[in-house]
Structures are given as C-alpha cells and as structure tokens.
Amino acid sequence: MTVAQPDVTVIIGAYEAMPYLAECLASVEAQTIGPERVEVVAVDDGSTDGTGRCLEEFADRAPMPVTVIRQQNSGGPSGPRNVGLARASGRYVFFLDADDRLGPEALERMVDMADRAGTDVVLGRIEGVNRGAPKSMWGRTLERTDVYSSNIKYTLSAQKLFRRALLERHGMRFDESLWTGEDALFTMEAYLRADGVSVVADYTCYYLVGRTDGKHVTKSGGYTLRFDSARALMDLIAALVPAGPRRDLLMLRPFTITLLPQFGPVFLRDTDEVRARKLELAQPLMERHWTEGVARLLKVEERLRLHLVAERRPELLLGVLRLRTKERPPAVLKRRGRHVYLAYPYYGDREAGIPDSVYLASPREARAVPGYREDGTPAVLRRAVRRVRRLLRASRGVKPGGKAAAA
Structure with a gap:
C-alpha cells in the first residue's frame, strides 16, 4: 500500500535537552493538523542526559511516524538539522528546537497559509518564555510579502516553515563550518530565493524558551565567531542581491545586529590587543560592504561608530563610547535649512576631521526634533x-x- 506523503516533517535536533524535551514533544503530539499529515525526524546529537531514550519512548507512543537518529556530538545545531533534512519526506519542513514548543494549531495554520498563498516560507508568531523574542514583524498577518518590504529580516532563526522543494532545488543546507549565525545564513537565503513569504501574526505558533540550566545547543565561543557570522551573511547578500538600495537595506541586519555590538560598551572593556584584533577582522567587511547607502539608513550614533571602525580610529571610538555609557544628553541639535545634524562627539571638530554628513539625522530622527518639517x-x-x-x-x-x- 502506498503511504501518502506527509504535509510537514518536523525536524528536532536535540542535545542535553532534558527536561525541556518532554514538553517540546508533547506540543508536537498535541498538534491539530492530524497525525497522518505529520512526520517527525529527531536527531540526538550525542546527549548523555537521557535525551535519546526520551525520543525513543516518544517514537513508540506517538500517533505520527517518528524516526530517531542517534549520533556522536557534532558541536552545534547545523549537523543534526542537516541529518534530519536528508531524511525528510514532507512537502514542508519545520525546524523545532528541543527546548522550545509549538502552539497547538501552529503546523495546521502555517501549512494552510503556505498552501493558500503559494509561498515558500511561512513565519509563525513567536513568543518568548523567560527570554526575549523578535517583535517588529508581527504587526499583522501577511499572505504574501518579501524580505525588502517587511521586517522579516530581523528574524533569521530557523524556526520557520520551509517548502522542501525550494531547499532541494537550490541544495540548501546549514553551514556546519559556522559556530554561530548558521540559521541566519540559511533563512536569509531562503527569503531571497523564495517565491513569496507569509507571516502568521494572529496566533502564537512558537514558544521560544529560555533555559535556566545554562545549557544550549550551540557551544559558546569567542568574539571571532561573530565576525565569521557577519562575513558569511554579508557575502551571501552581496552574491544574491545586486548593488543598490535593496542590498543596502538587507546589509542593515548584519551591520547592526552582528557587527555593531562588537564596537559598543564591550569595546571599552576589551584589552588593547582585542581592540586591535576586532578592527583587523572588521576591515575587510567594511571595505567590501560599507557603503553610503547603508550609512544613510543608520541612526547617527550607529553611523558614527561604524564610520570610526571603517577609518580604524579606535581612540575616537573610545571617546564616543565613554560619553555614550555616561548617559549624557544625546546631542545638541543643529539645523541647516531642511537638514538636521546631531552634534554627537567630535561634531565640527576640525582636528578629528569627521565629515558633517556622518551626523546628518535620518528622517525618523529629524522628525523627533521639535518644530521640524521635511520642507x-x-x-x-x-x-x-x-x-x-x-x-x-x-x-x-x-x-x-x-x-x-x-x-
């Protein structure tokens, strides 16, 4: 007898996931989509806390087909996800972390949305439990959007519904050479290659759970890993999006979320050796991807810091950061016709030689100035x-x- 293709394969990569795994699996079992429409592929990545045994017990009782794979520890989430993806047979795949959980109607709503809209990626509303969660993209449900006209670029975690044909057509897999940011690389590529993206904003599909035991799937690492992640994402965007406003818009994400924090308050606490190394790692990224178009999209304070990184002027950057951490008034406002300049440190300082354009307020910042009008x-x-x-x-x-x- 021919077995019908499942609508969705839930891929669970698990490492030292107890006791959170039990609630995660219960949320899969409680899905309203119907067990005949789901399969589960779970990969135990070398756990020693009973995770593998818990998965096998679930496979014995679950109403849907469950495949359990046990392997030696790979060091991160990419390996288990790739193993699970190779075994998936569903029309769609959903990557579920073993310490998180699904809302009961999550899979049904997301699959229905993808089928109705004909889109390749579906984002379900995420809610944090004992931790933060992305918020800016959940304003309203969208049957069809893209990465340019919405805020989905600010949620690049892998917990999305992906059409498996899209992934297979482009040979998409998680980059196992990255120790952090591998999901951002995978998800951004899917956004860019997708025939449309949908957003389910009116129902919490995914609960992002903060662990209290200090254990995480990804091993911790030093700051150099953040630069590796920024480089990979920037290079991907540059490879798939022609130079111009659209590329600049997407570059905001790696510049502000991944790179800029390395040159924030932590930079004040770094040793001189680490500061020099960070500037060295940032240099090729700034040379290849830092453009006037990206700079114009940033807030003045962010633009100023990255300008000083690009110019390799750590002494001025430290001065900006010292004033920033003392929470002094943000700036003295300067007007020149219809333009508004924010007089952050070194504004008008001839010796520093920073162009006034670095201090030009973005439209949003300018609109906050009392009495300002764009004309x-x-x-x-x-x-x-x-x-x-x-x-x-x-x-x-x-x-x-x-x-x-x-x-």
Missing part, C-alpha cells in the same frame, strides 16, 4: 502664515473652510 519651514513661520491667511479670509467674509460671501 524645512520653521514652526513659528508656519504659524504666522496660518494667522495671516485667517485674517485675510475674515476680511473677505469667508468662514473657515467656506467660500466668500456673495456681494
């Missing part, structure tokens, strides 16, 4: 003009919003 007309002048118009209308017998009285 540059001062508020006091606007009020005077309105008063003169009211007086002229009154002298002609015109009521507000009406026409002149008949002679």
